Amino acid sequence: MSFLQKLAEAIKQEAKNDISYRFMEFCGGHTYALAKYAIPDILPENIKMTHGPGCPVCVLPSGKIREVINLLRENKNLILCTYGDVLRVPDDTGDSLFKQKARGADVRIVYSCQDALHLAADNPNRQVVFFAVGFETTAPLTAAAIIEAKTKGLQNFFVFLCHLQTPVAMHAILESSHNLSGVIAPGHVLAVTGYNLFKDMPERYKMPMVVSGFEAEDLLASILMLIRQVNNGTCNLENEYTKVVTASGNMRAISVLRQVFPLFVDFEWRGLGILPKSAFAFADEYKEFDAVQRFKITPASYTENKVCKCPLIIRGQAEPYDCPLFGKACRPESPIGPCMVSGEGTCGAFFKYGRMKR
Amino acid sequence: MCLAVPCKVLDILPDDKASVDIGAGVRKTISLSLLKDVEVGDYVLVHAGYAISKENPEIALDILELLQEGAS
């Protein structure tokens, strides 16, 4: 028997028939891995996996997309750089950066913010704006790029900052009513910040938590560890991803992050509402790189689609199939809500992989 | 994407960069500006062009031990 089979067997043996286990993960990478490895297919019926707001693209409100689209409309010479998934996120009117690109806006997908920096260096006569999306795993990269831009004296590189804090979202979910029995904690966020970031949570919320890696074995091992905690009535933070995650994390990355983004501002998360001090903000010393300041970007008003169930799905309170739009009007090629755009979003992952379990 | 892949460091390059093997001998140049004390032969997690953490397979969770805990 392979480790995978042994783990699956152990889960079957140790999960108690009279307990309904409901575990939530808070990381887009985990959502994607669970679907890719078809983990729910291997689990017994009384273990349910739900997905929290772990996809940074999925929690972007339509207003942010509208603001960037307006920026492009008012600055025809701008180069806008984004990570791939952001391109097709629709705003509440159905417009997107992808459609703007088709209409002639210079929108480019980059693998790394380093590419955006190079574009700025190679095109001194044009302004380059990097649409920075992501949690604590990604924010240090943007910070490093800004430090490099300052060192090199780049005058044409700016960042539209939408980096968010993971714990704030977790508090929002765990403080509201829920029926969760355990949490799979985000492996790459905690690789950067250290698992001490979450050390008070299990006690505070009476919730067992396990930091998990991203392979099928990691996820099954983490689920087994959670089942054992539930069975024993313990509420601890355990680390399954020991080969990467430590208590204090990557000190250099944290230091770079704090140097450029030491402040926090309120941010409206799609599906969660305004969460105070949940988004990273520029230190004064680096404000010259803030696209909002440079281009005088004002908040855009918007009205999210009322039928779309992304807000509930992000909270783990609904499944994709509960949404009347899923698979019909809302499909990967024509996403209405952000959860469908990305393979990390619950609906996107489920559409591609999860439909087998109907 | 939260996507980070384990890569083997092949060469340390100037300007805080490194050449890494992303798998099967495919090479990529990435930034080390977020990670200290990286040496050739180390395994690092690479996220969007930057190394964000070391990977230490020798201290990976012992699955056998985990399984045996349940048996006891």
Added chain:
Amino acid sequence: MLDIKNGIVELQMGSGGRANDMLIKEVFLSSFPQNPLPYTCNDQAVFDNFNSGKIAFTTDSHIVKPLFFRGGDIGTLAVNGTVNDLAVGGAKPLYLSASFIIAEGFPLSDLKKIAESMGKAAEKAGVFIVTGDTKVVDKSSCDGLFINTAGVGFVPKDVDLSATKVTAGDSVIVSGFLGQHETVIMSQREGMGFDVDLSSDCAALNTLTADILAAGGDKVKCMRDLTRGGLAAALNEIAAVCGASMLLDENKIPVLPQVKAVCDALGLDALNFANEGKLVVFVKPDVKDKVLAAMRKNPLGENAEIIGEVITSEWQPEVIINNENGGKRLLEWAYGDYLPRIC
């Protein structure tokens, strides 16, 4: 005489006059295999009727960027792509047309290289380029070169292939490693920045299709070359046409470790990646081993694998993969290209 070594394409070379004539003769005709038809300098190519079979006819346009890549160039793609579209229909490819839209200022030396690639590819595939067209446009209308090729071939009377003939029970066989071409193009695009020691798999498949038909006869139902959209696009398209689903075994689908490494690093699926020298074939199950053996004897099919079978659809036609862990996932038809201008 044109200065092929240092000269550039000028607007008048596309306007039908003497400059155009020089371009055609010195760059193209001198690079292509000798046209075997009786008349060669008319507005059309004329050849004999195929009165004991059927005619296959196809067209393809090529916009790949960069124009030159490891394993080929836009010229090799232009010839092999059209040859393959004919071959997978059971046709013996015969004659191609080639139309060029060239940007003003394009280096003649590059154009000659591309023409020579086309000539070599045509010779290897046993086809002739017998008619064509050249146009030159200003740089803002085209950033280099676009090529369209159309082709005709002869399909014997007893060969009758179509996606509509695929039914539950049929075996699905692929001819080799998937995702190679797109990986190579991607590695040569700016901003992707990875070094992979692979070449495009661009190749003419007509000898392979001939071997498949010789081994399987009328038990070969359908063949498809796997270009843009990869295996996922081809299988979903066929499933939609024939109304049946497919069940594949992930362990059997051949993907090179380097291609897998790139896909894992970028969060992509090699089964959506373009190929330029691979095909999928559907056969009745009683000939699957014989056809597989015949494919493996041909260098173009040496890594062929039986990857699954066609099954009755429970819900709607879809392509399902049994993954390594015993779970199932759907192989979705991607809406568009991850990377534009891949072919």
